[in-house]
Amino acid sequence: xxxxxxxxxxxxxxxxxxxxxxxxxxxxxxxxxxxxxxxxxxxxxxxxxxxxxxxxxxxxxxxxxxxxxxxxxxxxxxxxxxxxxxxxxxxxxxxxxxxxxxxxxxxxxxxxxxxxxxxxxxxxxxx
Numbered sequence: 001x002x003x004x005x006x007x008x009x010x011x012x013x014x015x016x017x018x019x020x021x022x023x024x025x026x027x028x029x030x031x032x033x034x035x036x037x038x039x040x041x042x043x044x045x046x047x048x049x050x051x052x053x054x055x056x057x058x059x060x061x062x063x064x065x066x067x068x069x070x071x072x073x074x075x076x077x078x079x080x081x082x083x084x085x086x087x088x089x090x091x092x093x094x095x096x097x098x099x100x101x102x103x104x105x106x107x108x109x110x111x112x113x114x115x116x117x118x119x120x121x122x123x124x125x126x127x
Contacts, residue, residue, distance in 0.1 A: 006032035057082035
């Protein structure tokens with residue numbers, strides 16, 4: 001179980017159509033969320049020492065590999081995602097330190113399970 005107090009999850013996804021969908025799922029699991037959609041906001045949000053970072057490997061205007069490395073430096077678990085048609089990008093996410101690098105479709109279908117897998121605990125509402 002996650003602690004009763006909300007745990008911070010940073011969503012490094014500049015896509016304004018996809019970002020709210022991810023944020024809604026993560027919040028439904030009991031996390032406090034913040035958005036990092038620029039290099040400055042990513043740096044500021046990582047300084048808050050999140051437990052989890054979700055990062056789009058194809059983020060325009062945001063260096064995903066730098067975000068991943070910064071998150072790992074802060075002790076966060078990282079779920080990265082990208083296009084299933086670009087396995088090299090997914091490999092690069094893993095090489096940068098992501099705990100998981102999955103296809104976007106898998107992220108959408110399995111996000112609560114993926115979070116449980118990387119954190120090693122069940123989200124609040126799944127208890």
